[in-house]
Amino acid sequence: MIQEVLQYNQIILLIALLLVTSVVVTKFSSRLGVPSLVLFILVGMLVGSDGLNIIYFNDPELAQIIGVISLVIILFEGGLQTKWVGMKKVLAPSITLATLGVVLTTSIVAMFVKYILGASWLEAFLVGSIVGSTDAAAVFAVLKGKNIRNKLEDTLEVESGTNDPMAVFLTITFIQLLTEDSSSIIGLIGLFFWQMGVGAIVGLLLGYIASYSLNRINLDSSGLYPLFAIAFALLSYSISSLAQASGLLAVYLTAVVIGNAELAYRYSILRFNEGFGWMAQILMFVILGLFVFPSEVFTSDIMVRGILISLILMFVARPAAVYLVLAFFRFTNKEKLLLSWAGLRGAVPIVLSIFPMLAEVENNQMIFNVVFFIVLTSALIQGASITWLAEKLSLVSDKLSNPIHSLELISVGKANVEIIEFDVSENNRITGEKLEDLQFPDKALINAIIRNGDIITPYGQTKILAGDTLYVTVSKHVKKQVQQVLSDVKEGVEKEE
Known part of the structure; x- marks a missing residue:
C-alpha cells in the first residue's frame, strides 16, 4: 500500500516537473526563433x-x-x-x-x-x-x-x-x-x-x-x-x-x-x-x-x-x-x-x-x-x-485598433453591467479628444485611465492620449455602441481588406 502511494506521488511529481519545464520552454521559444x-x-x-x-x-x-x-x-x-x-x-x-x-x-x-x-x-x-x-x-x-x-x-x-x-x-x-x-x-x-x-x-x-x-x-x-x-x-x-x-x-x-x-x-x-x-x-x-x-x-x-x-x-x-x-x-x-x-x-x-x-x-x-x-x-x-x-514581403502591418476586453464585475453579482478594458492607439478616432466630447451613451462611464503606469482620475477636460488604457463601466445593452466608439479609426487610415 505504501509503495503504491509513493509510486503515485512520483507520477504526480513527474507531471508537475513536465508542466513547469514545458511552460518555461515557451518563454524561450520566441527568443530562439523556434515554435514552442x-x-x-x-x-x-x-x-x-x-x-x-x-x-x-x-x-x-x-x-x-x-x-x-x-x-x-x-x-x-x-x-x-x-x-x-x-x-x-x-x-x-x-x-x-x-x-x-x-x-x-x-x-x-x-x-x-x-x-x-x-x-x-x-x-x-x-x-x-x-x-x-x-x-x-x-x-x-x-x-x-x-x-x-x-x-x-x-x-x-x-x-x-x-x-x-x-x-x-x-x-x-x-x-x-x-x-x-x-x-x-x-x-x-x-x-x-x-x-x-x-x-x-x-x-x-x-x-x-x-x-x-x-x-x-x-x-x-x-x-x-x-x-x-x-x-x-x-x-x-x-x-x-x-x-x-x-x-x-x-x-x-x-x-x-x-x-x-x-x-x-x-x-x-x-x-x-x-x-x-x-x-x-x-x-x-x-x-x-x-x-x-x-x-x-x-x-x-x-x-x-x-x-x-x-x-x-x-x-x-x-x-x-x-x-x-x-x-x-x-x-x-x-x-x-x-x-x-x-x-x-x-x-x-x-x-x-x-x-x-x-x-x-x-x-x-x-x-x-x-x-x-x-x-x-x-x-x-x-x-x-x-x-x-x-x-x-511587407505583409506585416500595424494594428489599426487594439482589441476590446470585457471584465465581469464579480462584486456587482447579477447586475447587468461589465467593465470594458481598452488600449488606445494612434489610429483611434478618440485619441486627442476630451472626455466630455465623446459620443458615449448615457449608461457608460470611464472610471479610470492608466497612463505611463499611473492612475489618472478622469474628468470632462481630460484628454485621451495614445498608450492610455481606459476602464469603462457599461450597461450590457449599450455595450456594442461603446465598442463602436472605441474601435473607430481616424479618417484617412485605410482598413485592411
Whole structure:
C-alpha cells in the first residue's frame, strides 16, 4: 500500500516537473526563433525511453485518444478567437484550400513518395493524405501574437480549422483500400459529403444552443461558465463522431458561433480556454514526443527520405496547390507566397500516422517515422521563418485598433453591467479628444485611465492620449455602441481588406 502511494506521488511529481519545464520552454521559444511545439516534443523525447529513460511510453491507442481530445480543445480555443467579420471575407478561398487544396497537395506528394520510399501507390497516397493538411494547432500557436495582415491570418486560421476533416477522410479511405478488398469508391465519396454536411449542421446547431444557454442560465459561480462552454465542444465532437460525421469540423464551427455571440462572462470563457488550450498543446506534444523513439527516427535512411519529402512538400506540393486553388481569388503573388510557406505540419499528421499502426497496415512504423521527421522539419524551418518572410514581403502591418476586453464585475453579482478594458492607439478616432466630447451613451462611464503606469482620475477636460488604457463601466445593452466608439479609426487610415 505504501509503495503504491509513493509510486503515485512520483507520477504526480513527474507531471508537475513536465508542466513547469514545458511552460518555461515557451518563454524561450520566441527568443530562439523556434515554435514552442517543437520544444514540447523535444521535452517528451528527452524524458522518453531513448533519452533519459524516465518514462517508457509505447501505447498507440492511448496516444491517439490523448491526441484527439487535445485537438478538440485546441480547435475550440482557436474557433473562439476567430472573428466572423474577417472569416466571411475569406471563407470561399479558405474552404477551397481546405478541400481541393488538400487533395492536390496529397496527390503531388504521393507521386514523389512512390519513388522515394519505394511504396505502392496506395501507401504513397496514404502518406500524402497524412501530411496533406495545414495543422490548426501549429498555425494557431505560431500566428498567436504575430501581426500578419488580417486577410492572410484569417485565411490560414479558417483553412487550418476546416481542413483536418479532409485529411482524416483521405487517411481513413486509403487505410480501408489497403486493408479491405470490398471498399467502394462511390460509397467513400458519399461518406465524405455525409461527414462534411452532418458535421457542419451539428457544429452550427450546438453553437447556437450553447450561446443561448450560456446567456440564459444563471449559475452559482462564474467559474462554471467556461466549463459549460467546453462541455459543448466535447458534445459537438462526440455527437458528430457517433453519427459517422466530422467531429473536428463540428467543434470548430461550434466554437466560431460561440466566440462571435454576445456572451455573459465572455472574458472568463476566453481566458479559461486559452489556458486550457495551452495545457492541451503541452500534453499532446509531450506525449507525441514520448511516443517517438529517436533511435528509429534519426537514422540516415529515414532522415534522407524525410528531408526529400519535406522539401517537395514545402517547395513543390503546397505552393502548387495554393497557386492553382487561389488563381480565381483576389490574392497577390506575395500573399500566395506567404500562404504557401505557412502550410505548417504539426500534431494532426502525427496523430493520423498512428491510424495505420492501429489498422496494422504494412510498413506502419516506417510511415510513422517518416511523417514525424517531416513534421519536425516543417515546424523548424517554416514555423521559425513565417514572421521573417511576412516582414520581407511587407505583409506585416500595424494594428489599426487594439482589441476590446470585457471584465465581469464579480462584486456587482447579477447586475447587468461589465467593465470594458481598452488600449488606445494612434489610429483611434478618440485619441486627442476630451472626455466630455465623446459620443458615449448615457449608461457608460470611464472610471479610470492608466497612463505611463499611473492612475489618472478622469474628468470632462481630460484628454485621451495614445498608450492610455481606459476602464469603462457599461450597461450590457449599450455595450456594442461603446465598442463602436472605441474601435473607430481616424479618417484617412485605410482598413485592411
